[in-house]
Amino acid sequence: MSKRTLFRNARLIDPACGLDAKGGLVVENGRIADAGPHISNADAEVIDCQGLVLAPGLVDMRVFTGEPGSEHRENLKSASRAAVAGGVTTIIVMPNTDPVIDEPSLVDFIRRRAEATAKVRVLPMAALTRHLAGEVMTEIGLLKEAGAVAFTDGDRTISNTRVLRRALSYAAGFDALVVAHAEDPDLTDGSAVNEGEYAMRLGLPAAPAAAEVMIVERDIRLVELTGARYHFAQISTVASLEAIAKAKARGLPITCGVSAHHLALNELDVGTYFTFMKVKPPLRAEADRAAMVEGVASGVIDVIVSSHDPQAADTKRQPFAQAAFGAAGLETLLPVALGLYHEGKADLLHVLKALTCSPAKILGLETGTLAKGAPADLALIDPDAPFVVDPDKLHSRARNTPFKGRRFQGQAIRTFIGGECVYDRGVSA
Amino acid sequence: MSQAPQPILLSSHLLGIEGLSVGEITALLDLAEEYVALGRAKEKKSPLLKGRTVINLFFEPSTRTQSSFELAGKRLGADVMNMSVRTSSVTKGETLIDTATTLNAMRPDILIVRHQNSGATSMLARKVDCCVVNAGDGAHEHPTQALLDALTIRRRGRKFQGLTVAICGDVLHSRVARSNIHLLGKMGARVRLIGPRTLMPADVKRFGVETFTDMREGLKGVDIVMMLRLQLERMSGAFVPSTREYFRYWGLDREKLACANPGALVMHPGPMNRGVEIDSTVADDLEVSVIHEQVEMGVAIRMAVLDALSRGLPAGERNV
Numbered sequence: 001m002s003k004r005t006l007f008r009n010a011r012l013i014d015p016a017c018g019l020d021a022k023g024g025l026v027v028e029n030g031r032i033a034d035a036g037p038h039i040s041n042a043d044a045e046v047i048d049c050q051g052l053v054l055a056p057g058l059v060d061m062r063v064f065t066g067e068p069g070s071e072h073r074e075n076l077k078s079a080s081r082a083a084v085a086g087g088v089t090t091i092i093v094m095p096n097t098d099p100v101i102d103e104p105s106l107v108d109f110i111r112r113r114a115e116a117t118a119k120v121r122v123l124p125m126a127a128l129t130r131h132l133a134g135e136v137m138t139e140i141g142l143l144k145e146a147g148a149v150a151f152t153d154g155d156r157t158i159s160n161t162r163v164l165r166r167a168l169s170y171a172a173g174f175d176a177l178v179v180a181h182a183e184d185p186d187l188t189d190g191s192a193v194n195e196g197e198y199a200m201r202l203g204l205p206a207a208p209a210a211a212e213v214m215i216v217e218r219d220i221r222l223v224e225l226t227g228a229r230y231h232f233a234q235i236s237t238v239a240s241l242e243a244i245a246k247a248k249a250r251g252l253p254i255t256c257g258v259s260a261h262h263l264a265l266n267e268l269d270v271g272t273y274f275t276f277m278k279v280k281p282p283l284r285a286e287a288d289r290a291a292m293v294e295g296v297a298s299g300v301i302d303v304i305v306s307s308h309d310p311q312a313a314d315t316k317r318q319p320f321a322q323a324a325f326g327a328a329g330l331e332t333l334l335p336v337a338l339g340l341y342h343e344g345k346a347d348l349l350h351v352l353k354a355l356t357c358s359p360a361k362i363l364g365l366e367t368g369t370l371a372k373g374a375p376a377d378l379a380l381i382d383p384d385a386p387f388v389v390d391p392d393k394l395h396s397r398a399r400n401t402p403f404k405g406r407r408f409q410g411q412a413i414r415t416f417i418g419g420e421c422v423y424d425r426g427v428s429a
Numbered sequence: 430m431s432q433a434p435q436p437i438l439l440s441s442h443l444l445g446i447e448g449l450s451v452g453e454i455t456a457l458l459d460l461a462e463e464y465v466a467l468g469r470a471k472e473k474k475s476p477l478l479k480g481r482t483v484i485n486l487f488f489e490p491s492t493r494t495q496s497s498f499e500l501a502g503k504r505l506g507a508d509v510m511n512m513s514v515r516t517s518s519v520t521k522g523e524t525l526i527d528t529a530t531t532l533n534a535m536r537p538d539i540l541i542v543r544h545q546n547s548g549a550t551s552m553l554a555r556k557v558d559c560c561v562v563n564a565g566d567g568a569h570e571h572p573t574q575a576l577l578d579a580l581t582i583r584r585r586g587r588k589f590q591g592l593t594v595a596i597c598g599d600v601l602h603s604r605v606a607r608s609n610i611h612l613l614g615k616m617g618a619r620v621r622l623i624g625p626r627t628l629m630p631a632d633v634k635r636f637g638v639e640t641f642t643d644m645r646e647g648l649k650g651v652d653i654v655m656m657l658r659l660q661l662e663r664m665s666g667a668f669v670p671s672t673r674e675y676f677r678y679w680g681l682d683r684e685k686l687a688c689a690n691p692g693a694l695v696m697h698p699g700p701m702n703r704g705v706e707i708d709s710t711v712a713d714d715l716e717v718s719v720i721h722e723q724v725e726m727g728v729a730i731r732m733a734v735l736d737a738l739s740r741g742l743p744a745g746e747r748n749v
Contacts, residue, residue, distance in 0.1 A: 130670075136667070136670070137670050138670055139670040139671055139673070139674040140670065140674075141674050141677065141678050142673070142674050142677065166627045166667065166668060169626045169627050170625055170626060170627045170668075170669070170670075172626055173625055173626040173627075173642035174642075226626070
């Protein structure tokens with residue numbers, strides 16, 4: 001007898017098909033058997049959603065962990081705990097580990113390790129160049145077969161244009177997705193914050209916002225030349241947004257994301273040298289932040305990511321310029337994104353789209369939807385529940401959240417993967 | 430002296446296939462058939478080029494092509510001199526044109542030139558009084574290779590009209606590919622190019638070919654599979670990530686060959702990288718591989734080319 005579960009009395013939101021209606025959802029053998037307003041009863045185990053939002057689980061396209069190599073920061077197991085507590089059911093992990101994920105056997109390692117230790121679905125991106133050195137392309141074909149969902153040098157930008165052109169050209173032959181970090185490596189070398197008045201007052205080494213759009217524009221030309229599918233992992237400036245909007249209008253296969261912290265924070269949040277605000281790319285001017293919000297609302301920005309980058313205390317308790325980059329973000333991704341809805345910038349369905357079906361579609365995943373047959377990866381969300389960020393109550397091994405003490409509205413109440421409940425706030429909060 | 434033979438080539442040089450007509454190509458192939466027969470006879474020599482001087486001028490190391498030309502010249506009775514880059518004064522700083530004029534002063538009749546730079550052979554041809562044969566210039570042309578490939582195909586009873594030929598591998602750097610594309614296109618065959626996109630030249634479709642990245646897809650319905658050599662320096666990272674990945678996707682093995690038409694022939698200009706672009710089980714299978722025949726046809730074609738060019742040489746005293 002197959003296992004059936006009925007989620008009744010839910011507000012179903014499926015951004016993949018524009019559904020936002022009261023109804024029910026039936027899960028059978030870990031997959032969605034049916035969903036819609038017509039479902040209220042079934043011969044199954046019943047979960048009463050009490051009118052809360054039942055949406056596809058979140059797909060977070062940009063997660064750094066410390067496994068393998070620096071498990072003291074975060075391993076797949078602890079990242080998994082943080083993810084499911086944030087309503088995230090799939091995380092895409094970056095290859096910036098030690099060793100770098102640039103070999104088919106290491107892709108296999110991540111997948112097996114995740115299967116053994118993590119509840120959340122873990123999909124690895126592989127390096128685009130060997131050792132992330134920006135010189136020699138990786139075995140894109142073999143890595144893709146091994147299960148790499150995309151190719152990226154993580155938070156590094158490839159400066160050699162010829163290397164990148166050939167890598168893109170080669171990747172296009174495999175219809176592989178290339179994900180880029182856009183910051184001119186020479187211009188940003190040694191910088192800690194966004195160039196501007198505040199950086200000047202603080203006396204911190206800074207790089208201009210233009211360092212981002214320079215690479216964005218360069219890469220757009222290369223996409224035009226090679227036809228590769230290209231995704232800017234996280235943009236942060238008005239100029240980048242405009243450049244990408246134009247490229248999209250020209251029909252180029254380009255998509256982009258933004259991190260939750262670039263939607264919620266600006267350069268002033270660095271405050272008195274608060275190193276948890278040191279991220280890559282740096283927090284920008286308020287006009288840039290506002291543009292990012294508008295970008296999500298207009299759809300030019302396809303995806304919202306956590307850019308979860310756990311750092312241990314020793315690397316953050318440093319003078320600002322010497323402190324490590326990175327902010328933990330898996331558990332605050334959903335509350336920050338819901339801020340756009342509460343501020344009236346975008347409706348709930350649109351916000352969830354950038355967290356579920358858009359990333360799933362870019363990556364070619366079967367999740368991120370409530371469609372029949374899709375894996376029953378679900379987030380039960382109370383969009384109004386108050387949430388105060390208490391670093392000690394976060395599930396990540398790292399505490400470097402830039403949102404300490406901040407009040408949000410909305411959080412995941414329960415999270416399901418393959419129909420199994422992997423997180424219940426009522427139990428584990 | 431026998432009666433003057435029919436001229437075959439319009440030009441006094443053979444610099445590429447691109448400038449040849451279907452008539453010229455067919456006549457060269459027909460002539461080469463006679464030399465295949467001669468090469469298989471006990472007495473392999475003809476006195477046709479007796480007294481003529483042929484110089485092999487190879488700026489790029491070559492064993493096969495150079496010895497093939499040398500043998501062709503010798504079988505036709507010419508005096509053949511080999512000059513390779515290591516023994517030439519080019520290494521002492523002489524320019525290509527200086528070398529050409531120096532050699533020209535030695536009054537050779539036919540100069541066979543290979544050079545690593547595209548266009549070097551035709552530049553040389555403009556500076557000398559003798560006939561010039563392009564034995565490969567950069568990534569431009571290698572006409573005798575395309576002709577010998579055509580002869581091999583024709584002798585296997587295949588008609589060019591309606592034939593589908595796949596050229597696989599490093600098209601970007603390949604003069605063999607370019608010459609074959611020209612020749613096969615002129616003769617009415619359909620040409621497909623298969624390889625990683627990094628090794629496909631931009632705008633190659635302007636040659637009137639189809640391109641494929643997926644080898645299995647590209648080989649469907651193909652009658653002839655021409656493999657190209659992957660140069661060692663191209664293997665490790667710049668154009669393809671590794672030899673194992675290259676072999677996996679573009680190395681010709683039994684499984685990929687099974688996508689081609691039954692009876693498809695496998696060709697390779699040599700030297701082969703076994704386990705990189707071709708699997709030994711395919712390369713050594715005499716049912717499908719015509720790689721050794723290509724070598725034999727090479728000598729015959731080069732004899733035909735020398736014969737054809739010599740028909741344009743002045744029979745009497747040369748003007749000074």
